[in-house]
Amino acid sequence: MAFNALWLTDPKTDTDPANIVQVDETTLPHLPVTLRVLYSSLNYKDALAIRAKAPVIRQFPLIPGIDMIGEVIASESIQWPIGKLAIVTGWGIGEQYHGGLAEKFTAKAEWLTALPEGITPTDAALIGTAGLTAMLAVLQLEQQGITPEKGPIAVSGASGGVGSFSTWILAKLGYEVIAISGDRHAEEYLVQTLGASSILPRSELSESGRKLQPERWVGAIDCVGSHTLANLLAATQRNGCVVACGMAQGLELTTSVAPFILRSIRLVGVDSVYCEVAQRNAAWQRFATLLSHSSLPIPYQTIGLQQAIEFAGRLLEGDIRGRIVVQTTFN
Structure with missing residues (x-):
């Protein structure tokens, strides 16, 4: 079955290297956990990759997006049952592996961090990397x-x-x-x-x-x-x-x-890309504690996946203040 994704091809050989396309599920690597992506975010590194302004991605084609918040829809791991909500940041996603700017995502079990109680999926995307x-x-x-x-x-x-x-x-x-x-x-x-x-x-x-x-x-x-x-x-x-x-x-x-x-x-x-799982869990739990009696004051706006290419350009131009949360599922 196909799903929507932001698809990047090699800008050295393609004059139009960033597009929203339908991607077949077989394109994703066969990894133990498959997730329906709920939210991603648009980081400066993502914008550089999407607009081909820096060699963030070395192998094409690739789905960008260094942050992913999703729901498990298929799993070979007893640790990650269907329906569980998870966060993935780092581990090379959006750079070496297909990232979060898509409707589906596959992951190794050790990449996943359980969404802590008290943090919404939107909060998690806002926090991100x-x-x-x-x-x-x-x-x-x-x-x-x-x-x-x-x-x-x-x-x-x-x-x-x-x-x-x-x-x-x-x-x-x-x-x-x-x-x-x-x-x-x-x-x-x-x-x-x-x-x-x-x-x-x-x-x-x-x-x-x-x-x-x-x-x-x-x-x-x-x-x-x-x-x-x-x-x-x-x-x-x-x-x-x-x-x-x-x-x-x-x-x-x-x-x-x-x-x-x-x-x-x-x-x-501090390296947040390959930091240990225990450190990640501790950091996300501290956010849950802080958010139990306050809300995130960081300004943000939510966009659709189809707007990500445009907003990547605006982000690089300094036209946007605050974080950009990407709702990946098409209505």
Whole structure:
């Protein structure tokens, strides 16, 4: 039986490489669990792939979509009975394997995370990879002993996807958050909506700086890399911790051993694509706990699968603020 999917072909050989088409079920790999996709989301990485602006996908044809929330409709795994709701983020879906921007999806059992009680499928799509990455970063700060009473936490790229979730989570947990952003119009969003205590202009950290600077924060979540990460490290308080989870400014990192050997600073990385199942479960359960007494303040809009190609272009052009949830089933 055929289903609708966003189908990408090789842009080097096809002048029209992104289309919504009918795909035969036999196109999907034979994996233990088959799901009816309820929602996906449109991330920046998805937009790059759909619009062929970066080599996100190396093998064509492929269905993009790095997030998937669905209902099990066929299963060879006793762990995943028919009717169970599941989340898949990472594991190479939408890059190496067919992703979530379709009506059907097949998965290995270990890719699936059970949708926790208290989180709706729409919430899960809204959270997606961006929210999961942010929660993993916050959990790393906690594991390193960085508690609210020890001092403020800086968040770079605070008005972006991971940064917005990081700011909101930290504020809900009682931390003082210094939101770093280059968006001059984001103050109301960062402070009143997400709960940041103060805002620091991105320009203060985006250029090369001294290797050791006055202590300003006990911890940080860095979503941009490069000079910003180096400056965050240089201004972190003694025994503090910086969590790196992004590279919006660049992959390079030019720093010195000074923050590490003179202040005992720790630099921890977060990889949400291939993180362990136990970590994923812990992160999603923390979201369930937070959402038991509050709602997600992250702005979003819901679109249909047939609108994904258009919205991918708008996302790359900077025409959209907030998250994009994709309802994949055609009415």
